[in-house]
Amino acid sequence: MLTQLIVYFAYFLKTSRRYQSAKLFFYNLLENPNSRLKSYFDIFMICLVMLSVFLLIYEVDNKLSESEVLFEHCVISLFILEYLLRGWVYSDNHKIILEHYEKAKYLNVPFPLTKVAGIMLGKKINYIFSPLALIDLLAILPSYRPLRILRVFLIFRLFKLFRYFNSIKLFANVIASRRFELVTLGLFLGFLVFVATTGIYLFEKPANGGQVKNLFDAFYWAIVTVATVGYGDITPQTTGGRIVAMALILIGLGVLSFLVSIIVAAFNEEMDELRESSTYAELHRFDSFIIICGFGRVGQHIAAQLKKDRLHFVIIDNKEANVLKAKRLGYLVIHEDASKNGVIQNAGINKGATAVICTTGDDVINVYITLTSRHLNPDIRIISRANRQNNVKKLYQAGASNVIQPFEIAGMVVAEYIGQPVAFEAVLGIIREESHVIMETLCVHPGSFIEGMNIAGIDLEQRKLMLLGIISANPAHQKHKNSYPIKNQHFYFNPESHFVLRDGDLLVVMGREYAIDYFRDQIEKSRLKKGRKR
Amino acid sequence: MKRIAIFGYSVMSLEAMSRLNQEQCSIVFIGKDDAEAALVAEKGFETKVIDFRNDDDLRSIGIGADVDTLFCFYPRDFDNVFLTISARAIDKDITIVAIVDDPESAEKLLAAGANKIIDPYEICGRKTHEMLTKPDITNILDNTVFGRHDLKMAQIEIPKGSCLENTNTSELKLNEQHNLILIGVVDRELGDQLHFAIREKEHCLDAGDVLVVMGPAREIKAFKKQVEQVENGEFKSD
Numbered sequence: 107m108l109t110q111l112i113v114y115f116a117y118f119l120k121t122s123r124r125y126q127s128a129k130l131f132f133y134n135l136l137e138n139p140n141s142r143l144k145s146y147f148d149i150f151m152i153c154l155v156m157l158s159v160f161l162l163i164y165e166v167d168n169k170l171s172e173s174e175v176l177f178e179h180c181v182i183s184l185f186i187l188e189y190l191l192r193g194w195v196y197s198d199n200h201k202i203i204l205e206h207y208e209k210a211k212y213l214n215v216p217f218p219l220t221k222v223a224g225i226m227l228g229k230k231i232n233y234i235f236s237p238l239a240l241i242d243l244l245a246i247l248p249s250y251r252p253l254r255i256l257r258v259f260l261i262f263r264l265f266k267l268f269r270y271f272n273s274i275k276l277f278a279n280v281i282a283s284r285r286f287e288l289v290t291l292g293l294f295l296g297f298l299v300f301v302a303t304t305g306i307y308l309f310e311k312p313a314n315g316g317q318v319k320n321l322f323d324a325f326y327w328a329i330v331t332v333a334t335v336g337y338g339d340i341t342p343q344t345t346g347g348r349i350v351a352m353a354l355i356l357i358g359l360g361v362l363s364f365l366v367s368i369i370v371a372a373f374n375e376e377m378d379e380l381r382e383s384s385t386y387a388e389l390h391r392f393d394s395f396i397i398i399c400g401f402g403r404v405g406q407h408i409a410a411q412l413k414k415d416r417l418h419f420v421i422i423d424n425k426e427a428n429v430l431k432a433k434r435l436g437y438l439v440i441h442e443d444a445s446k447n448g449v450i451q452n453a454g455i456n457k458g459a460t461a462v463i464c465t466t467g468d469d470v471i472n473v474y475i476t477l478t479s480r481h482l483n484p485d486i487r488i489i490s491r492a493n494r495q496n497n498v499k500k501l502y503q504a505g506a507s508n509v510i511q512p513f514e515i516a517g518m519v520v521a522e523y524i525g526q527p528v529a530f531e532a533v534l535g536i537i538r539e540e541s542h543v544i545m546e547t548l549c550v551h552p553g554s555f556i557e558g559m560n561i562a563g564i565d566l567e568q569r570k571l572m573l574l575g576i577i578s579a580n581p582a583h584q585k586h587k588n589s590y591p592i593k594n595q596h597f598y599f600n601p602e603s604h605f606v607l608r609d610g611d612l613l614v615v616m617g618r619e620y621a622i623d624y625f626r627d628q629i630e631k632s633r634l635k636k637g638r639k640r
Numbered sequence: 641m642k643r644i645a646i647f648g649y650s651v652m653s654l655e656a657m658s659r660l661n662q663e664q665c666s667i668v669f670i671g672k673d674d675a676e677a678a679l680v681a682e683k684g685f686e687t688k689v690i691d692f693r694n695d696d697d698l699r700s701i702g703i704g705a706d707v708d709t710l711f712c713f714y715p716r717d718f719d720n721v722f723l724t725i726s727a728r729a730i731d732k733d734i735t736i737v738a739i740v741d742d743p744e745s746a747e748k749l750l751a752a753g754a755n756k757i758i759d760p761y762e763i764c765g766r767k768t769h770e771m772l773t774k775p776d777i778t779n780i781l782d783n784t785v786f787g788r789h790d791l792k793m794a795q796i797e798i799p800k801g802s803c804l805e806n807t808n809t810s811e812l813k814l815n816e817q818h819n820l821i822l823i824g825v826v827d828r829e830l831g832d833q834l835h836f837a838i839r840e841k842e843h844c845l846d847a848g849d850v851l852v853v854m855g856p857a858r859e860i861k862a863f864k865k866q867v868e869q870v871e872n873g874e875f876k877s878d
Contacts, residue, residue, distance in 0.1 A: 223783075396772065407765020414774060461772055487769050491831050495651065508771050512764035517655025519763055520737055522707060523756060524644065525661060529795045529852045532824055532834050533781060543836040547776040571840050574821055574854065577776055588819065588856070590791055599791055600815050600855065612776055616823070617838050 109217045113207050116200035133195050135190070140390045151188075155267055182249045189242045197229040199337055241265045276380055283374045291368065295332070295361055302328040302354045310344035316343050330360035378441070385420070385438050389454055392418040397459050399444035399475050400466035401428040404491060404512060407436055408463060420453055445474045451482060461487040464506075469497040473504045480505025545616045547577065548626055552609040555632035562603035569625055570619040576598040578611040643665055643706050647723055648674045648713035649694060652739065652760060655709065657685055665709075668700060692723050695730060704730040712738035712754070717745035719754050724740065728753030789815040793854045796864050804867055807844045818863050820855035 109595035119125050134141040158181045161174060209468045210217045224342075233239055234529055245265070268274050281288070307324035310316025317340045318324050327340045330352050342348045371542070389395060398405050405421065409432070412419050420443040421432045432439040444447040454463065461481045464472040469492055476490045488563075491508040492498045493513070522530040535543075550557055556564055566573050576583070579595040589598040596603070597614075615622060642665035646653050648669060657680075669687045671677035677687040690697035701707065710727050712720040720738045727734055738754040740746045746757045749838055770778045783791065798804050804812075815818040825833040827843045834852060835843060843849075851867075853860060 184752030223755065276689070277710070403761035404764045407762050410763065411769035412772075415769075416774075427718070436797065463768055463772070465768070487772075491770055509770060510764055510771070511651075511767050512760045513651035514655045515767055516739065516758050516760035516763050517652040518659055520652070520656045520711060520758055523737065524642070524735075525659075526662065527795075528826055528850050529793045529823070532836075532852055533793060535834075543838065545777050546774075554814075570840060571822070572823075572836070572838050577780070586772050591782060592783055597780055600819055602822055614780060616836065621838075 116203040119200040122340045156620040196233040199226045280372045280554045287368045305350040308346045394460045399464045404465040464490040476504040476506045478575045547612040549635045550607045552628045553633045559606045570621045571615045574614045580608045644709040645707045648712040653713040709735040724752040724754045794860045796851045820853045823852040826850040
């Protein structure tokens with residue numbers, strides 16, 4: 107009966123949307139390193155910890171007012187709540203129960219309730235004894251009155267900052283990566299201090315006219331000397347003692363500089379990787395972004411345009427100079443060879459990237475990157491640059507959605523400029539949105555008021571819009587004249603007034619931006635209204 | 641008829657030459673050596689071989705006389721700057737279009753007297769950006785203005801005595817009568833800028849005004865003919 111109740115409850119939790127979304131919310135808030143919510147929460151907690159520590163210092167000499175005590179209580183409650191929530195998010199008990207229940211049902215054996223309870227408890231105990239959770243606990247416990255003796259542990263609150271500062275974690279990781287060197291050096295240092303302690307203790311006994319009364323004095327002197335601090339409260343008086351001091355100082359200098367060099371070297375080696383990983387982390391925070399392979403002249407122009415549009419993008423280039431240039435401009439950049447599968451994959455071709463742009467100066471590489479990207483993501487948009495006319499076909503074969511030819515386009519532009527300067531400047535102005543009039547497409551959404559209407563009915567003239575044509579893949583329109591095939595759709599130029607709009611058609615209109623926006627709003631609103639009525 | 645001289649052999653110059661309407665302008669390609677000239681001549685263009693550093697050579701191909709437009713398509717910026725300076729010194733009114741490799745050279749070319757600077761990398765970057773942000777519009781324009789499709793955008797200047805003189809833009813009804821869309825008007829009374837035909841303002845057409853229209857090539861041709869033919873009073877409707 108109890109088992110059934112537990113299993114029923116576990117199923118309930120599994121299916122409860124509210125429970126799942128609450129847990130996801132707290133996961134994003136507390137643990138998910140890619141969530142923006144967590145970074146806000148971390149900043150808030152850092153401020154709170156600092157404030158509470160200042161309050162503790164203030165409390166040493168002053169009596170706290172009521173409001174300050176209340177603040178302290180609030181802080182502690184928040185710490186306790188955070189501790190418990192982290193414990194809750196740490197593991198999913200209902201999943202453990204259901205997993206074992208289903209296994210037991212399949213094998214036709216009784217449900218091992220105690221074993222499952224043990225596993226669940228084990229997971230939570232794992233959490234309690236994890237280093238960061240221990241720090242959390244030690245930050246909370248001393249506030250409990252009977253445990254006032256543990257006040258010194260209040261300083262552990264500062265250690266809580268470890269949780270919220272990523273850079274501290276990185277520092278710890280770098281140190282950890284040099285464990286072998288540091289342990290070796292530590293052992294050597296320990297041995298040195300031991301020899302010096304014994305030596306000075308033997309030479310500098312008060313009986314010999316020295317100042318070292320006991321072994322602790324000797325140890326203290328050795329540490330102060332090896333660190334080259336040398337307070338001078340205990341100084342060697344005998345010749346033997348002085349020789350030990352000289353040797354210790356010289357070796358101590360060597361050890362110290364060795365220690366510094368190990369840490370610096372570790373940072374140098376890890377820095378690039380750290381920077382790269384922070385690039386990836388930032389990238390994964392974006393819902394959508396564009397991958398630009400190659401930061402040459404064309405790549406730079408594209409990046410500048412995208413930045414103006416406030417679109418997110420990442421640059422992949424393996425040339426040092428280009429990477430430095432991109433960094434100087436403040437762009438996200440990955441210093442790698444974009445033709446490798448792993449690089450494009452890590453950059454997120456399947457995780458939020460909406461388009462890949464291959465703009466290296468070498469067609470061979472562009473073909474290769476295009477092929478790699480298409481292989482990794484069959485649906486993504488790939489725009490590729492072809493420097494030679496005869497490579498255009500190869501790029502399309504490799505899977506490019508569009509191919510751009512810089513020199514051909516420039517040639518075309520020159521010809522248009524000479525032939526039709528006014529028309530040409532007008533078009534350029536429209537596309538670049540330099541003039542106040544823009545060209546846009548408006549979608550005929552199903553259920554919107556313009557669906558099923560004819561062109562005359564929309565009265566575009568009244569709306570101060572100019573209709574150039576309609577893009578549609580709907581076969582119902584094919585009887586109309588003036589149709590031009592564009593990829594797998596048709597562009598119907600200058601449609602007649604009885605042209606009836608169907609769902610999914612795109613109106614190509616020209617007009618002032620606000621006129622277009624207003625019309626688009628009306629279409630959207632009418633669709634929502636109709637949807638609600640239904 | 642416009643006469644255009646093109647300097648420098650590249651993908652770009654070939655593309656520009658093939659796009660220019662040979663009925664409206666005569667093109668002469670200026671090569672550095674016979675091999676270059678022969679390659680272009682194969683495609684059916686008039687070619688000449690001169691040393692562009694020599695002013696007399698430049699005069700000999702018609703700069704300062706019948707050449708209206710000059711394209712400087714040398715891959716190196718300093719060649720283009722030198723050619724621009726030389727040509728501008730010979731002819732003050734010539735239109736000079738130059739390409740630029742290093743963006744820093746753009747100012748130098750302008751100072752040397754070029755009218756229009758083309759940065760192929762910039763154009764390509766913009767184009768890619770347009771494709772990303774407005775794929776539908778870019779597709780249409782590629783297939784019309786820039787494309788080899790039948791759909792074109794053109795500008796038509798209204799000559800003196802044309803039937804369209806003293807007509808209001810709203811009375812034109814080009815979309816119903818000619819299957820053309822009026823994109824905009826350059827109303828000389830108001831200056832040289834283009835006013836888009838989005839029914840904001842009525843323009844009365846006079847001689848010298850320019851209509852920018854979009855439509856199938858043959859309809860544009862027919863309309864153009866109609867606008868220009870009326871000079872001697874024989875207005876024919878088609």
